[in-house]
Every structure is written in structure tokens, then in C-alpha cells.
Amino acid sequence: MQSTAHDFKENVEAALADSNLQDSLSKLKTGFSERRRQAAERLPEFEVLRDHARDIKNHALAHLDFYLEEFERKVTALGGHVHWAPTAEDARQIIADLCRSVGARSVAKSKSMVAEEIALNEHLEALGIAPIETDLGEYIIQLRHEPPSHIIAPAVHLTKDQVADTFLEHHSKLGFTKRLTERNDLVAEARHVLRRKFIDADVGLTGANFLVAETGSSMLVTNEGNADLSNTLPRMHIVLASIEKVIPTLEDAAVLLRVLARSATGQESSAYTTLNTGPKRPQDLDGPEHYHVVILDNGRSAVLGTKMQDMLRCIRCGACMNHCPVYGAIGGHAYGWVYPGPIGAVLTPQLIGVEEAGDLPNASTFCGRCESVCPVRIPLPGLMRHWREREFERHLTPRPVRQGLALWSFMARRPPLYRLATAMANRLLALFGRTDGRYRRLPLAGAWTRYRDFPAPPPGGTFHAQWKRRRS
Amino acid sequence: MNPAVDSANRAQLLNGIRRSLRRGELAGEERRAVEQRLAAPPRGPAVARAALPASEKVALFCQWAEANNATVAHVTVADAPAEVVAYLVRNNLPAQAAIAPSSQLDAYDWASQKMLSLRRGRGEAGDQVSITGAFAAIAETGTLVMTSGPDHPVTLNLLPETHVVVLREADIVGGYEDVWDRLRQRYDKGRLPRTVNTITGPSRTGDIEQTIELGAHGPRRMHILVVRE
Numbered sequence: 215m216q217s218t219a220h221d222f223k224e225n226v227e228a229a230l231a232d233s234n235l236q237d238s239l240s241k242l243k244t245g246f247s248e249r250r251r252q253a254a255e256r257l258p259e260f261e262v263l264r265d266h267a268r269d270i271k272n273h274a275l276a277h278l279d280f281y282l283e284e285f286e287r288k289v290t291a292l293g294g295h296v297h298w299a300p301t302a303e304d305a306r307q308i309i310a311d312l313c314r315s316v317g318a319r320s321v322a323k324s325k326s327m328v329a330e331e332i333a334l335n336e337h338l339e340a341l342g343i344a345p346i347e348t349d350l351g352e353y354i355i356q357l358r359h360e361p362p363s364h365i366i367a368p369a370v371h372l373t374k375d376q377v378a379d380t381f382l383e384h385h386s387k388l389g390f391t392k393r394l395t396e397r398n399d400l401v402a403e404a405r406h407v408l409r410r411k412f413i414d415a416d417v418g419l420t421g422a423n424f425l426v427a428e429t430g431s432s433m434l435v436t437n438e439g440n441a442d443l444s445n446t447l448p449r450m451h452i453v454l455a456s457i458e459k460v461i462p463t464l465e466d467a468a469v470l471l472r473v474l475a476r477s478a479t480g481q482e483s484s485a486y487t488t489l490n491t492g493p494k495r496p497q498d499l500d501g502p503e504h505y506h507v508v509i510l511d512n513g514r515s516a517v518l519g520t521k522m523q524d525m526l527r528c529i530r531c532g533a534c535m536n537h538c539p540v541y542g543a544i545g546g547h548a549y550g551w552v553y554p555g556p557i558g559a560v561l562t563p564q565l566i567g568v569e570e571a572g573d574l575p576n577a578s579t580f581c582g583r584c585e586s587v588c589p590v591r592i593p594l595p596g597l598m599r600h601w602r603e604r605e606f607e608r609h610l611t612p613r614p615v616r617q618g619l620a621l622w623s624f625m626a627r628r629p630p631l632y633r634l635a636t637a638m639a640n641r642l643l644a645l646f647g648r649t650d651g652r653y654r655r656l657p658l659a660g661a662w663t664r665y666r667d668f669p670a671p672p673p674g675g676t677f678h679a680q681w682k683r684r685r686s
Numbered sequence: 687m688n689p690a691v692d693s694a695n696r697a698q699l700l701n702g703i704r705r706s707l708r709r710g711e712l713a714g715e716e717r718r719a720v721e722q723r724l725a726a727p728p729r730g731p732a733v734a735r736a737a738l739p740a741s742e743k744v745a746l747f748c749q750w751a752e753a754n755n756a757t758v759a760h761v762t763v764a765d766a767p768a769e770v771v772a773y774l775v776r777n778n779l780p781a782q783a784a785i786a787p788s789s790q791l792d793a794y795d796w797a798s799q800k801m802l803s804l805r806r807g808r809g810e811a812g813d814q815v816s817i818t819g820a821f822a823a824i825a826e827t828g829t830l831v832m833t834s835g836p837d838h839p840v841t842l843n844l845l846p847e848t849h850v851v852v853l854r855e856a857d858i859v860g861g862y863e864d865v866w867d868r869l870r871q872r873y874d875k876g877r878l879p880r881t882v883n884t885i886t887g888p889s890r891t892g893d894i895e896q897t898i899e900l901g902a903h904g905p906r907r908m909h910i911l912v913v914r915e
Contacts, residue, residue, distance in 0.1 A: 238895070245896035262731045270730075277720050279703045280712045284724065292877065298696040350902055351893035367893060374895050401891060401899045408903065413811055428724055429878050439844055439889040439904025446840045446881070457703070462724055464869075468862035469730035482750060483827035485890050486904070489882040499787075499808040499839040501880050511699050518706035 215333050215361055217566050219550035222573035229544040230665070238371050239545055246367075246536040249480025250587065257476065267473045268591045270466045271527035274458075275518060281427040281460045282509065288430025292492030294505035302332035305510045309334060309419070309452060312506055313343050316450050318416035324434070324441035325349035326421030327365055327530060328454050328510055330552045331565070334419075345419075346411045348440040350404055357384045363546030365553060366478050366532040371545045374400070408440070418444035418502065422455040423529065424470065425507070428463040431489040432507060435474060438485075445490050450504040453490070457511050458526040470529060473589035478531040513565050525560045525597055527590040534584035534594060540577050549574060556584035556594040563601050572610050575601035636676045643671055729863055736826040736861025743825040744912065747858045750828025754887030755900060756908040766911050767799045770817065770850055773909050774802075779848055783815040784808075788837035790819045791852060809841030816842040816905075817850045822868055826861045827886055830910070833869070834881040843883050849905040855914050 218225060229235055254260045274281055286296040297312075299305035313321060321338060323329065323345050335345040335356075347356040351369035355362060357380050362368030369377070377400055382393045385407060394400050420441050422432040432453040434441045445451045461467060475481045494501030517523050535541040535555025546554035551571065553561045559574040575598035584594040605611055606619075625632045643653075652667035653659075662668055674680050704710055712720065738746060748758045761769045774781050781799075785791060787806040796804055809816055818838060822831040830851055834840045843849060859865060869878060889904030900906050 241896055257733070257735070259731055259733050263733075266730045276707065277712060278707070279700050280717070280720055282700070282703075297692060298699045300695055300698045300702065304695055348903070349893070350891045354893070367896065369893055370896065372894075377894055397894050397897055398899050400894060401902055405901065405903055409811065412903075428727065429875075431878060431882075437889070438891045438893075438902035440902070442840070442844050442881075442883065443903055446844065457699070462720075463727035464866040465727040465729050465863060468866070471862065472730075472733065479892065481886075482754075483829050483884075483886045485754070485886050485888070487829075487884045487886075489878060490880065491878040491882075492880060495835070495880055497836040498834060498880060499836060500841045501834065509699070511702060515699070515702040515706050518703060519708055520706075 215330055215552055217551040217562075217570055219562055219566070219571040219574060222548065222550060222577065225548035225550055226544050226577075229548040234373050234376060235371050235545050237373055239542055242370070242536055242542055246479060246532070250477055250533060250536070251480075253476035253480040253482065256482070257472070260473070260476065263469055263472050264589050264591060266469050267529075267589055268527060270461060270469060271458075271529075271590050274461050274466075275523060275526055278457060278460065278515075278518065281462055282425075282457060284427040285425050285430055285460055285507075288427070289492065289505075289507055290430075292430060294430070294492040294507065297506060297508045299508055299510045299512075302510070302512050305332045305454065305508055305512070306334060306337045308508050309454065310337065310341055310343075312450065312452055312504075313338065313417050314341075316416055316504065318343055318450070320344040320346055320411065320415045321417045321419050322412050322415035322440075322444045322448060323347050323352070324418070324420040324436070324444040325352045325368065326419065326454055327362075327552055328421055328456050329419065330362060331512065332454075332510065334454075346408070346415065348408050348412065348444060349436075350401065350438060350440075353404060353408065354380060357381075361547065361552070363554065364532060364535060365530050365555075365557075371547065412440075412443045412447050415444075415448045417450045417452060418446070418448040419452045419454060420444050422453050422459050422507075423474065424467055425455055425460040425509075426462075426464055426467055426489070427460055429489070429491055431491040433467055434486070434488045434490070435471070435484050436486045436488075437479075437481075442486055442488055445488070446501055449502055450506070451490065451493070451502040453505075453507040455507065455509060457509055457514055458528075474529055474531055477533040477587065477589040517564055521600060522560075522564065522597060524592050525557070525564065527592055528557050528561070529590060530557075531589055533587040533589065534592075537583040537587050539579065539581060539583070544577075556598070557592070560592075560594060560597040560601070563604075568601060568604050568608065569610060572601070572605040575599075575605075633676070633678050637679065640671050640676050727866075733826065733861060736824075736863075738825065738860060743858050743860060744855055747823055747825040747828055748912065750826070751830075751887065751910055752828070754828050755890070756828070756887045756910055758910045758912060760912050760914065763794065763913055763915055766794050766852060766913055767796050767802070769911055771799045771802050773850065774815065774848075777848070777907065780814055783817050783850070784810065784813045784842060784846065785816070786818040786838050786842055788819055790837075791817065794852070808839035809843075809845035811845060813846040815848045815850065816846040817852065818842050820851050820853045820857060821872075821882075822865050823853050823858045824860075824862060824865060824884070825858055829884050829886040831865050832881075832883040832885065833872075833879045834883075835879050840881050840883065843885060844904050846905055847901070848907040848909070849888075851908065851910045853910055853912055855912055858912075
């Protein structure tokens with residue numbers, strides 16, 4: 215997918231002005247976040263499980279080569295094939311070759327963020343192979359030619375009415391000429407349209423939540439059943455997964471499953487959790503004849519063994535974005551690439567470069583909610599801070615910011631001067647007509663006051679002055 | 687596929703990982719420790735809810751299955767076929783079903799139900815109702831576990847609008863780990879069936895305005911017969 219992360223500020227302006235988006239986002243606070251809280255409260259062991267989930271992923275990352283090879287050994291023993299893709303281009307090539315090997319005209323796809331990452335759909339289309347998104351949210355945005363705005367709810371930015379318009383526009387040629395108004399009718403229509411496409415598809419492509427080294431299984435966690443139709447009806451099943459998805463054993467999967475669904479949607483368990491291990495057995499009455507797993511690196515292995523390795527623990531639950539005030543204000547598209555929210559702000563600079571995506575880690579107040587809900591305890595604010603430092607070191611930070619920081623650091627290293635300056639600024643601010651303890655407009659702070667009021671200094675002088683008084 | 691490219695890619699990727707981890711291929715004591723962990727997988731923290739006595743397991747399973755929009759009926763072996771028909775009548779569904787060709791299900795007296803027409807085999811696109819057994823069920827979350835094989839085609843779990851599951855009470859276990867143990871007993875370690883489906887209630891989606899709707903792609907209804915033998 216083509217990144218627009220470098221246009222982050224313009225993207226944000228557009229998002230803030232989009233009333234449909236703002237309507238949709240307002241539901242996040244009462245939707246996923248509240249359900250996650252309730253699910254966590256229902257399981258007394260939840261916090262201990264999070265610690266354990268973190269440790270399992272750390273263990274897997276420290277022995278990643280071993281577990282990947284073990285996984286490959288098991289898959290091969292059962293008649294499946296493992297392919298290794300150092301880059302996105304390699305993965306596209308491998309998948310295209312596999313599709314052509316069975317003369318595929320269409321591919322039933324179950325939602326895969328890694329497939330978005332490697333821009334698989336565009337590649338297949340160029341080769342005359344039709345990719346069909348079958349997850350309802352992905353299907354909706356495919357019809358609208360939009361990228362996903364959330365890693366587990368790709369159409370979360372849309373209202374029901376927008377979906378109704380999209381279906382009317384695209385389904386009327388199939389005989390569905392009535393504009394629907396009820397959610398269940400929209401779901402039923404999509405089910406009907408997609409059922410036919412499942413049956414016609416030559417290849418089913420899914421992602422994987424986990425690859426289990428012990429058994430050579432790919433594990434998929436879904437709710438709709440489309441991933442299971444994708445891995446059962448077509449002649450070939452291709453699993454596309456990145457290297458960090460491998461975990462040692464089924465016992466480890468049990469721990470991760472207990473935190474995954476609860477963190478994502480607040481469910482005790484998703485409707486479908488599926489282990490796929492190899493192709494159809496000789497006596498089986500259904501299932502694919504060919505089973506392939508494509509393992510993608512695409513810049514991830516370079517993070518191993520560094521301070522940034524923690525980002526590879528991510529199990530893609532989406533809790534960080536569900537709880538992020540910035541994501542809640544601007545939605546996912548503004549981030550400009552595949553992974554939005556706090557994890558996107560950390561992953562994107564790694565995967566496509568800090569030059570392109572350096573603005574993303576700046577879009578955080580470091581409130582820490584993301585870290586507090588992350589099921590594998592990724593220190594997201596700390597990782598964002600790391601990118602800010604990188605950006606600064608590489609002189610990518612805008613000149614006014616650098617000059618401002620230089621001025622501040624000059625003052626901060628001279629305490630008497632600093633105190634004098636802040637006391638003066640405090641008194642000066644009082645001259646600019648304060649109302650209700652806030653400024654609606656302030657010289658040199660237009661970028662701030664355009665969107666929100668600036669808090670007035672509290673009466674009683676600067677922090678230093680108040681501190682001194684209290685201590686005496 | 688070019689095998690030379692495949693193996694070059696493999697080496698490049700694995701060597702990249704090892705370079706970052708600042709070591710070569712795992713060897714010696716460290717390798718033995720990891721192999722040991724793989725051979726005897728340690729269980730994670732115990733979850734109290736997954737470790738109830740047998741009688742309470744059944745109740746907990748039913749509670750969570752119903753919370754996830756499945757319906758549950760408690761029956762004896764003799765009553766099971768009549769309950770299937772009664773369920774189909776209650777829901778205005780045709781008395782026709784695709785049934786898994788399994789010896790476990792063959793043991794039920796389906797012939798006693800004159801109205802009921804059964805087709806043994808895999809699921810097909812037009813099927814309204816399927817009847818299958820279950821390998822196990824998980825009390826902790828109200829989840830059914832289905833293993834694929836000649837006696838249980840995966841399509842029966844997915845294609846019909848209504849899925850009727852015949853579950854032996856004795857197959858209800860506490861948590862996921864108990865299912866893994868059963869899988870290892872039934873199948874050779876590392877030779878799982880093609881598919882293990884764990885299914886919790888009917889198919890659903892929250893993709894339109896985060897509001898749950900049932901019957902996205904899989905069954906809209908799930909009815910579970912808990913059979914006391």
C-alpha cells in the first residue's frame with residue numbers, strides 16, 4: 215500500500231473535518247474499550263496472563279530462527295510447503311507464482327494486515343487475478359477503494375448509511391436494487407453475494423494470528439467464518455504470516471488466546487479459532503489439496519536484539535488504538551499506511567522508514583493508555599519516544615521545533631534565568647485577556663489555539679514560585 | 687517456484703535473524719533447553735474457571751455457550767433424534783439435514799423420526815441444516831472443538847444456516863489445555879488433523895458500527911444437544 219504518512223498533518227485536518235468519521239469514532243469509547251474492561255474484570259487471572267503472554271513472546275523472539283525451522287519441519291512432514299520471503303517483493307512473487315501454478319482466476323481472501331502491508335491486491339489485479347476480500351469490513355472498503363482504518367475492524371470509520379449506499383451502488387447489477395436500512399439485512403446481502411465467490415475461488419488466502427512450531431499449524435482467530443471458508447473451499451490454501459507470528463506450543467497459544475479476544479473485542483473467545491495443519495488428508499471429504507505458508511520478514515528481523523524489539527510482541531488485537539485519544543480523534547486513515555494508532559506509530563517508521571513516517575510517533579500525548587491495555591505489555595510510549603529521538607538525531611525535526619528546543623535547553627540549564635523568564639512570561643500571559651482560565655487566541659501559539667483553548671497559568675505564579683512557598 | 691531462489695531466500699531470512707540475535711544456529715545447552723520446552727510444553731498460569739469439578743463444568747459450558755448465542759438442550763441418547771426434529775419444527779426449519787458420516791452419530795436411532803430426511807456427507811452450498819458431533823467442548827468459554835476427518839467434513843461446520851451439534855457430556859473439558867492433551871492422545875504429536883475448528887456460538891460480525899450481527903458467513907443458529915450417556 216502506498217503510504218501517505220508524510221502527509222500526516224494534512225490527513226489529520228481532513229479527518230477532523232469529516233463528520234461521518236467523527237460519528238463513527240464517537241462509538242469507539244462505548245464499544246470496544248468498555249467491552250474490554252468488562253471482559254478483563256470477568257477473568258481474575260487476566261493480569262497474570264498478560265505477564266505470561268509477554269514472556270512467551272519474548273522467549274519466541276529470542277529463539278525465532280529455531281521455532282521457524284521447527285514449524286517448517288512439521289508443515290513439510292504433513293505435505294505442506296513453507297516459503298521464505300525476506301522482502302514484500304519476494305512475498306508478492308511467491309504468492310503470484312503459487313496462484314498461477316493452479317491457474318487461479320480469483321483468490322478468496324480473509325483479512326490479512328500483512329497482505330495490506332505487501333500491497334498484494336494491486337499486484338494480483340495487475341496479473342489478471344481477482345482478489346476478493348471476504349471479511350465483511352474488508353469487503354466494504356474494497357468496494358469503496360479505501361484502505362482499512364483499523365487492524366481488526368477495517369470499516370470502523372464508516373456509518374451504516376455509508377455501507378448501505380456502497381452496497382446499493384455495487385450490488386444493484388447483481389439484482390439487489392433496494393437500499394437497505396438495517397444492519398442485519400446488509401450482513402445477509404453481503405453473505406449472499408460472497409457465498410458464490412467463495413465457491414468459485416481457486417485459491418484461499420488467509421493470514422495467521424499464530425504459527426505453532428510444535429504442530430506446524432497456522433492459527434486463525436476470527437468471528438465471521440470467512441477465514442474458514444477460505445481455507446476449506448478452494449483447491450489451494452495460502453497462509454501469509456510475518457516472522458514474529460511463530461510461537462512454541464499449543465500451551466503457549468492457550469495463554470495468548472485468553473488475552474487476545476478479550477483485549478480486542480471484549481469477547482471471552484472469538485467465534486472461530488482454527489488450527490490448519492497441512493493439506494487435505496487422503497480420506498478427507500473436503501479441504502484444499504495444496505497448503506502453503508509464506509513467511510515474511512520485511513524489515514522485522516533488523517529490530518531483533520535492539521531496544522525496539524518489544525514491538526514484535528504485538529499480537530494485533532487493536533486495544534492500543536481503541537484506547538488512544540489521538541486515534542479516537544482522527545481515526546486510522548490519517549496515519550497514512552497499514553497500521554494505525556500507537557502500534558502503527560511504532561511499526562510504520564521501522565517498516566517504511568522514519569523519513570516517511572516520522573510524524574506518527576509525534577502524535578501522542580504519552581498518556582500511556584495504550585501501554586496500560588496492551589495484552590503483551592509493549593512499552594508503546596517509550597518506543598515512540600525512541601523514534602522522536604531518532605528523528606531529532608537525523609535532523610528531520612522541523613527547524614522551528616529544533617530552535618525552540620535549543621532555546622528551552624539553553625534556559626533550562628541556567629535556573630536563575632529560567633525562573634526569571636517564566637515569571638515574566640506568566641505575568642505577560644495575564645495581559646492577554648483571559649476568560650474562564652483559558653485563552654481562545656494567543657500570539658505565537660496559533661497552531662495550538664486553532665483547535666483548542668490554551669490553559670491559562672493558575673493564579674499564584676509559576677510552579678517554581680508555588681513550590682517554594684509550599685516548602686517554606 | 688525456483689528452488690534455488692527459495693533456498694537463497696530461506697538462508698537470507700534465517701541468517702538475518704541470527705545476525706540480529708548475535709549468534710549462529712542455536713546449539714549446545716541452549717538448544718537442548720528449547721527442544722525440551724517443545725517436547726514437554728509448560729502450561730501457563732492456571733485459570734480457576736477452567737478447573738471446575740465435572741458437574742460444574744457442564745453448567746459452565748452451557749452458560750457460556752448460551753451467552754454466545756447458542757441454544758442448549760439436555761437429552762439422553764434415546765431422546766436426541768426427537769429433540770433435533772422438535773428444534774427444527776420450533777424454528778420453522780425444514781426437516782432435512784446433512785449429517786456427518788460418523789459411527790458415533792450412527793449409533794443414534796434417527797430412523798425413529800419419520801419426518802427427518804438425512805443426507806450423509808460433506809456440507810454443500812444449499813444446505814439449510816447440518817448435524818455433527820464434537821471432539822470435545824471447553825467449559826471455560828462455551829466452545830466446541832471439531833476435528834476434521836472422513837467422519838467430520840469441515841464444510842458441515844460452515845456452510846449451513848443452522849448447525850446442530852451432538853455433544854457427549856463426558857467430552858466437556860475445563861480449558862484449552864485439556865483439549866490439547868486429548869488431541870495428543872488421539873493423534874500422534876505433530877500430526878494433527880487438517881483442521882481443528884474451535885467454535886463458540888454462531889458466526890458473527892461487528893464490522894458495521896461495532897454492533898454484533900449473527901450469521902456473517904457461517905451458521906446463523908447453533909443448537910447444542912448435551913447428551914448424558
